[in-house]
Amino acid sequence: MDLDTLLAQRLATQHLASTPVGVLDVVRHAVAVQSQDAPLARWSIGLRSGRNDDAVRAAIDAGDLLRTHVLRPTWHYVLPEDLRWLLELSRDRIERSMGARHRQLGITEHVVERSFAVLADALAGGRTLTRKQLHPLLPTTAFPAQGQVVAHLLMLAEVRALVCSGPLEKGEHTYGLVDDRVPPSPVRPREELVRDLAARFFAGHGPSTPADLARWAAVTRTEVRKVLPDLDLSCATVEGTEVWWDPRAVPEQRRDDDPRAFLLSTFDEACLTYLPPSYPRLAGHPWGDRPPTYAQVGGGPVICDLREVGVWRRRTGRTTTRVELDLSPAVTGDQHAAIRTAAERLAAFEGRGLELAG
Structure with a gap:
């Protein structure tokens, strides 16, 4: 496989140069879509679905699409059915990565417990509130910039599956309780979760490498390499790098009116995901x-x-x-x-x- 074939196949796999799919199918196919820059994350979904911003916003408002911290962690759009197992897979590594910063912010487990009790009460009954509305309700620490404390308390509440996004309020992100918006799911062994993640990652982002997946999610290259033999993937070498993909998941590339140019977000899955070659x-x-x-x-x-x-x-x-x-x-x-x-x-x-x- 040469470089241009690799790049063209990625564009097709990600539905940028293949038949558009529905808004929810875009996110399901990708597993998670980074949404740090929320307006342009919606644009990334629009590029792949052919739908407009109102259609993507409607999916968020209906709770069919959730925005929360998961995987690395940073903001991502995910489907409700995928939220709990993705958090189960990435929670421990995420919390370890935040430990030093939480000590700087004065966030102890006692502060966390108090903040979670406040959130559970404030958001009970399906209520959703913005960060600005939640800020004065949450406990404080001695750290001089309390906005940073609030941001981390809310992130931790997301990582521990207490809260996730609610409907947009005048374009602003809101929070609601996960139990009000996400179905329950069984606890599964980590290796099974890694296997499912790898299968879906190489189907939605291939051709790509184990290093790409380890960078994209809270898994190690060793874990990825261990499950690769269980997956029915194709492999090729491009510029000295082995890349993997699911041949069943590669849609036919468009021929007529195929777009030549794309304005991609800095955080778009088609560029942020990959180490070289790109x-x-x-x-x-x-x-x-x-x-x-x-x-x-x-x-x-x-x-x-x-x-x-x-x-x-x-x-x-x-x-x-x-x-x-x-x-x-x-x-x-x-x-x-x-x-x-x-x-x-x-x-x-x-x-x-x-x-x-x-």
Whole structure:
């Protein structure tokens, strides 16, 4: 397998260059969709489903799609049926990673117990509240910035399956009780959970590597390698790296009106997931050889003809979506046209007019 075949197959597997699927099917196929940048995470789902922002928001409001901290941990969209086992798989490793920070913040187990009691009472009966509404109700510590304490208490409540997202309130994230929104599920052995995760990861993100999965979730390469023989996967070598995928899960690539260009979020599963090999940068790329800045939100890489040709940033007005482009000078005229079409898709997804700069 050569690099371009690998990249084209990933785009098809992730339904970026294959027939769109439903909003919930996008997330089910991916297992979890990183949603640190919530508006652009919805755009990532829209790219794969062909639905607009209102349709993705409706799935969140209905509780069919949940946003919570899981896996690494960071924000992810997941289906209710997958939340408990993903937390069971990743909870211990996540909590160990937060221990030192919680000591700095003064978050003791006593503080945690008090905060969980407050949350259970405040959110009882199906009630949902925003972080701003919950902040004054939660216990305090001696740490000077209590906003950080609240953020970590809520994250810990998510990791321990007490709370998850509720309906959006004027576009703002809310919290509700997991038991009100998520069906129960049996406790299963860790190796079985790793096997299920690996099977779904390579089906939804392949061709990829055990190292990609270990980076993506709270599992080790050793755990992944142990379950690989149990999975019916194909394997090839690309630029000296073994990659794996489920051949049954690769949809047919579109031929007609196949998009050449994509405005991907910095956190999109099609770029954030993978260690090399990945999209080569076009000569004259504005970032040169510097790695992407994952702390940056509101934009990400511009992919055109299987190459990273520049970066983009989104700014919204009342009636327009402004897309600011910073592209390689090697981008051709027809590539510029394809990138403009990609920007028009984003503006249409958000229900606004397009303002293009750069």
